[in-house]
Amino acid sequence: MLGNKPKKKTEDLEDKKETEDITEEQKPEEVSEEPQITKEEEYLNNWKRCMADFENFKKRQAEVNIENIKYANRSLIMEIIPVLDNFHASTDHIPEDQKDNAWVTGIMYIQKQLEKVLSDNGVEEIETKVGDKFDPELHEAIHGNNQETRDKKQESKNLISKIVLKGYKLNGKIIRAARVIVE
Numbered sequence: 001m002l003g004n005k006p007k008k009k010t011e012d013l014e015d016k017k018e019t020e021d022i023t024e025e026q027k028p029e030e031v032s033e034e035p036q037i038t039k040e041e042e043y044l045n046n047w048k049r050c051m052a053d054f055e056n057f058k059k060r061q062a063e064v065n066i067e068n069i070k071y072a073n074r075s076l077i078m079e080i081i082p083v084l085d086n087f088h089a090s091t092d093h094i095p096e097d098q099k100d101n102a103w104v105t106g107i108m109y110i111q112k113q114l115e116k117v118l119s120d121n122g123v124e125e126i127e128t129k130v131g132d133k134f135d136p137e138l139h140e141a142i143h144g145n146n147q148e149t150r151d152k153k154q155e156s157k158n159l160i161s162k163i164v165l166k167g168y169k170l171n172g173k174i175i176r177a178a179r180v181i182v183e
Helices: 005-029 039-071 074-090 103-118 149-151
Strands: 124-126 139-143 160-165 168-170 173-176 178-182
Touching: 074 103, 074 168, 074 173, 103 124
Parallel strands: 139 178
Antiparallel strands: 124 168, 160 178, 168 173
16 A cells, blocks of 8 residues: 555646646636737737828818818908998988989999898898897997986886997808997
């Protein structure tokens, strides 16, 4: 029996050694659950990311350019609007007996042409009528309630009583608020 014991220990040691060899071979596979990325793959991924960023940049720049084009004429339009205001002021004061004259018809035609040019370039008039409620986003009050009304402590109606100058929008943005007198 004594001879059997050392033999058994040797077998146990050999089995243990084989088990350790197997676990050492399996450990690298178990530890590396994520696949290893090579340098080339990393460079390729970075290049793809860079290309996507560049495409996004180009799209943003195209949008900015479109916005710039929409509003590039703003300063020119702001110089033309007072001319249109003068046309409106002059045609509003034409005497009744002269409205059928050829020169008045010509002036009215020029006014319409000017309005069409502005309209074709994205300018639209802010619709404002006497009796509308005052809106500070669309209107500029140049004269408000007088002192007598405030002294009587009457509530302000905030209604437009007169339109002094028309307001305009350029592509949906207000470029000049309508100047009004408020009750």
